[in-house]
Each structure stands twice: as structure tokens, then as C-alpha cells.
Amino acid sequence: MNKDQNFFQKKEKLLESLVLKDCLKDKRLYKAFMDVPLEEFIPMKYREPYKIYEDTPNLFYFQNPENYRTISAPHMITIMLQGLVLENDDDLLILGAKSGYIAALAHQLAPKGEIIILEANSEIAKLTKENLLKLGLNENISVTVKNPLEGMPDLEPWQKILVTGAIKQNKIYPLLQQLDPNEGVLYAPIGEDIVQTYTQILRLDGNFYGKKQLQVRFSSLMTQIELDEIELITEIEEPERINIEINPRKVENTLSKITIKYETNIIDEFNLDNKEEEILLDLKQQDDAIQHLNNLKSDIHKIKNEDNIDVLFKWIKKMEMQARILNNLDKKLGIKSKKIQNYISQIRNLNIIRKELDNDIENELEIIKRKFDIINKQIEKVNKLEDLIIFEIKRMEKLE
Incomplete structure (x- = not known):
């Protein structure tokens, strides 16, 4: 059996296990995992064939024992992307590059939207750009070197914002202001301790509603600008406090109006056929x-x-x-x-x-x-x- 066949079989086995655990529910995400090659986002020197397509994080960047980065485990990526409730034309801001793999999967879920990744480390940003370029995704996904905590206020509104590293609650306030007022969603591991709470926050009619989903352990979001190129570094003002009402029912009821194929028997009904939708232009x-x-x-x-x-x-x-x-x-x-x-x-x-x-x-x-x-x-x-x-x-x- 060659390497590609082995990866394909391992990928199928992994996805089946995520479905059976009632973790993976979105048919579109199942197909995205099948289509996007994880191994292409891991530099050759860090590729460990026995770990790829196991439900474990994969190392893609290492400077020293205090400064390294991993691509999150598949079950955690599944939770992140399903928690965003991505629609076909959503614009998505991702804080922390994760080598570009999560963005590549997200593009499969929102192919008509735009994705911008903010990454503080210019080496990781460069690696991410190269990964996206070789897979032909650079037209749809952009990478910018800056402090992710700033967000991209000049480009708001964002329908969805994903935070891929641990973040203090007061640091998300500027990001919440950049959400689309009409059902924009931010998904982030919030907390200052070793354990954080992955929280889904909905913006609706000027108010913010939160749903705490699960406890996780994430390394802190990298915000210290590490440059090997010319960039403008700006000071971040102390954010104005925003009241977030913890209201899971409000979040669930609002997001349930978004039509996404969530199925329990996803493997049996999984369909690779893509139907072109008719687009009427003004x-x-x-x-x-x-x-x-x-x-x-x-x-x-x-x-x-x-x-x-x-x-x-x-x-x-x-x-x-x-x-x-x-x-x-x-x-x-x-x-x-x-x-x-x-x-x-x-x-x-x-x-x-x-x-x-x-x-x-x-x-x-x-x-x-x-x-x-x-x-x-x-x-x-x-x-x-x-x-x-x-x-x-x-x-x-x-x-x-």
C-alpha cells in the first residue's frame, strides 16, 4: 500500500470515528476533510506518518521548547468550524494561522466568502502563504502579519470570527465590535488559566449573547509581533467593556434558522455530488x-x-x-x-x-x-x- 492510499484509509477511519462519537455532524465538513490534505500543511521535517490523521495535534513550527505551534486535533477543528455555523458566502476572520489548514477547510464551507488570517509571527505567516499557494487557495485566503487582537476593523463587518488560541475575555471586546450586527458569530477559547471555555458569542440587534460549550486546553494566542519584514505596529487601546448575556437558548434558536445539513447518519448519506446553484445578478x-x-x-x-x-x-x-x-x-x-x-x-x-x-x-x-x-x-x-x-x-x- 502506498503512502497516499494509507493516508486515505486513515482519513476515512478518523472521520468515521468522529461521526460515531457524535462530534462530526456537518456533511460539508466531512467532504472538506476528505478533500483537503492535512499533510501538505506540515513541513516535511515535522511529518510523522503515524500521527497524521490520528485524532491528535500535529507539530508544524518549532523554534524552541517554549515557542512551537501545532495544528489542532481533528475533533477540535470540527468543534471550531461547526461552532461558527458557516454559510456559503460568509466572510471569516481567523486569528492565528495554524499553518492554513483550518482556513482551507473553512473555505470549503464558505466558498463564496473571503477569509483573512491574522498571524503575529512572520515565519508562520510565510509558511502559511506557501501552503495556500501550492494548493491554489491564495486567491480566496489572505494572510496578514499583525497582532491578531486588533482584528481588522477597516474591513468590518465580519460574519464570523474564529480565535484559535487562548484569549482573555476583555481582549475579545474589540473583536465583537467588528462582528456583523445581523447574527455575526465569534468562537473562542476564553480564559486566563490552564483550562479555557470554548464560547460561542452571537451579535444580534446590538446585543451579545453567549453560549459556553466545553472546556479546553489551548496555548495562548500569539500576539507579540515577530517580524522579518516591514510592518506598522500600533498600540492597542484598553478595550471598552461589553456586556455579554449568557443565553444558550437565544444563541441556539437564532443559529438554528441557518440551514446546514446536520445528520446523525452522515456516512450512509454522504454525497459527493455538487449542484451548481443558479445565481441571479443585479x-x-x-x-x-x-x-x-x-x-x-x-x-x-x-x-x-x-x-x-x-x-x-x-x-x-x-x-x-x-x-x-x-x-x-x-x-x-x-x-x-x-x-x-x-x-x-x-x-x-x-x-x-x-x-x-x-x-x-x-x-x-x-x-x-x-x-x-x-x-x-x-x-x-x-x-x-x-x-x-x-x-x-x-x-x-x-x-x-
């Missing part, structure tokens, strides 16, 4: 989207030819407005609006650093070197944004 919104994308393309050309930082900020602000409009259009259009916003945010941050360096009169040679690095980084981000805009314009024109 032609006016389609034309509007193309217009705003072309406006962004024009602004990018202006940024490429502008050296004055103050003028650059004016063009960036205009681009941010265009991107916000795109984000408010019908999600059926499938525009990667959050990815566009993320690129613009990174370009803004690079120019903030560049402006700060202009005011630094010490060590002129070092300043020149750093400014050169920043400009190169900005050119890279602008080119990637331009490629994405051109791709979206061509895709939208084909839909007409």
Missing part, C-alpha cells in the same frame, strides 16, 4: 462594480507615478472609499472586496512608516536603506493590487 450593481473597479485601476496608475507622500495619502483615501462601496455591493457578485481593502490598508501603513522616517534625522544612511525597502515593498503591494483589480474587471465583464 445588472445595475454589476455595472457599478465595473465602474468602481476601473476607478481603482485609474487611482493605482496615479499612485505609481506620485512621489509626494501627502498626495499619495489623498489617492489612498479615495481608493478606500471606492473599496468600501464595493464591499457594500451584493455578495453574489463575488468581488474580493476585503482582499482589495487589505492591500490598500497595507499600502497606507507603508506610507505612514515612510512619512515617519522622513522626520527622523538620525543615522541618515540607515534611514535611506529603510526607505528604499519600504518603497520596494509598496511597489510590490501596488502591483499585486493592480493584478487583482484587473482580474476582477475581466471576471465581471464575462458575467455580462
Whole structure:
């Protein structure tokens, strides 16, 4: 028996056991586990064939005994993703990369949504990007190096937010404010001790309702920025306290309206057939989207030819407005609006650093070197944004 056959059989056996334990209930997630190869998210030097597709965590990053990271055990990943109650077009923010494996599974559950991973460690972020690229998932899943506790307020609202490491309750307040007011869900292991409580929090009509689900042991969410590249580091203000009403019934009743195939006899009825759903597009919104994308393309050309930082900020602000409009259009259009916003945010941050360096009169040679690095980084981000805009314009024109 070759390695691939062995992995396939181990995977089937694992999933059967999760179903029999009444842990795995979502047919879509069963298929996602079957389709996404766990081994591709583990560097070769850490791959232990006897551990892959066992219900145990898998090491993917090791610096020293105090600094290492694992991909969570399959049963815990199942609990996380089912707890989010992902719908087809949900946008998902994931705090902590976990090598990209959880994001890859989540994409199978929300293929028309956008996923952004926030990771504090640039080495892990780079590894995650490489994993997603080799599996062709880099168009749908983005990775950003920053303190995950900040979230992505510029890109809100988020239909779902997943926290993959232990977090203190007061640290989730800024994240809750970024949830979609209309039934947004955050799922996190909350607690300061060795044991945390995985908690499902629902935002509904300006209120927050919590459901404590189970006790778990997670390592703390990595928030200390560990950089090997230029990034803007911001101070996080003390979060304003939010009242969370522990109301499991409210959470259950609201989320039960979301139609997801939860079955007890999942193995017998498991069906691999995918039916294409008919999508009816608003032609006016389609034309509007193309217009705003072309406006962004024009602004990018202006940024490429502008050296004055103050003028650059004016063009960036205009681009941010265009991107916000795109984000408010019908999600059926499938525009990667959050990815566009993320690129613009990174370009803004690079120019903030560049402006700060202009005011630094010490060590002129070092300043020149750093400014050169920043400009190169900005050119890279602008080119990637331009490629994405051109791709979206061509895709939208084909839909007409």
C-alpha cells in the first residue's frame, strides 16, 4: 500500500470515528476533510506518518521548547468550524494561522466568502502563504502579519470570527465590535488559566449573547509581533467593556434558522455530488462594480507615478472609499472586496512608516536603506493590487 492510499484509509477511519462519537455532524465538513490534505500543511521535517490523521495535534513550527505551534486535533477543528455555523458566502476572520489548514477547510464551507488570517509571527505567516499557494487557495485566503487582537476593523463587518488560541475575555471586546450586527458569530477559547471555555458569542440587534460549550486546553494566542519584514505596529487601546448575556437558548434558536445539513447518519448519506446553484445578478450593481473597479485601476496608475507622500495619502483615501462601496455591493457578485481593502490598508501603513522616517534625522544612511525597502515593498503591494483589480474587471465583464 502506498503512502497516499494509507493516508486515505486513515482519513476515512478518523472521520468515521468522529461521526460515531457524535462530534462530526456537518456533511460539508466531512467532504472538506476528505478533500483537503492535512499533510501538505506540515513541513516535511515535522511529518510523522503515524500521527497524521490520528485524532491528535500535529507539530508544524518549532523554534524552541517554549515557542512551537501545532495544528489542532481533528475533533477540535470540527468543534471550531461547526461552532461558527458557516454559510456559503460568509466572510471569516481567523486569528492565528495554524499553518492554513483550518482556513482551507473553512473555505470549503464558505466558498463564496473571503477569509483573512491574522498571524503575529512572520515565519508562520510565510509558511502559511506557501501552503495556500501550492494548493491554489491564495486567491480566496489572505494572510496578514499583525497582532491578531486588533482584528481588522477597516474591513468590518465580519460574519464570523474564529480565535484559535487562548484569549482573555476583555481582549475579545474589540473583536465583537467588528462582528456583523445581523447574527455575526465569534468562537473562542476564553480564559486566563490552564483550562479555557470554548464560547460561542452571537451579535444580534446590538446585543451579545453567549453560549459556553466545553472546556479546553489551548496555548495562548500569539500576539507579540515577530517580524522579518516591514510592518506598522500600533498600540492597542484598553478595550471598552461589553456586556455579554449568557443565553444558550437565544444563541441556539437564532443559529438554528441557518440551514446546514446536520445528520446523525452522515456516512450512509454522504454525497459527493455538487449542484451548481443558479445565481441571479443585479445588472445595475454589476455595472457599478465595473465602474468602481476601473476607478481603482485609474487611482493605482496615479499612485505609481506620485512621489509626494501627502498626495499619495489623498489617492489612498479615495481608493478606500471606492473599496468600501464595493464591499457594500451584493455578495453574489463575488468581488474580493476585503482582499482589495487589505492591500490598500497595507499600502497606507507603508506610507505612514515612510512619512515617519522622513522626520527622523538620525543615522541618515540607515534611514535611506529603510526607505528604499519600504518603497520596494509598496511597489510590490501596488502591483499585486493592480493584478487583482484587473482580474476582477475581466471576471465581471464575462458575467455580462
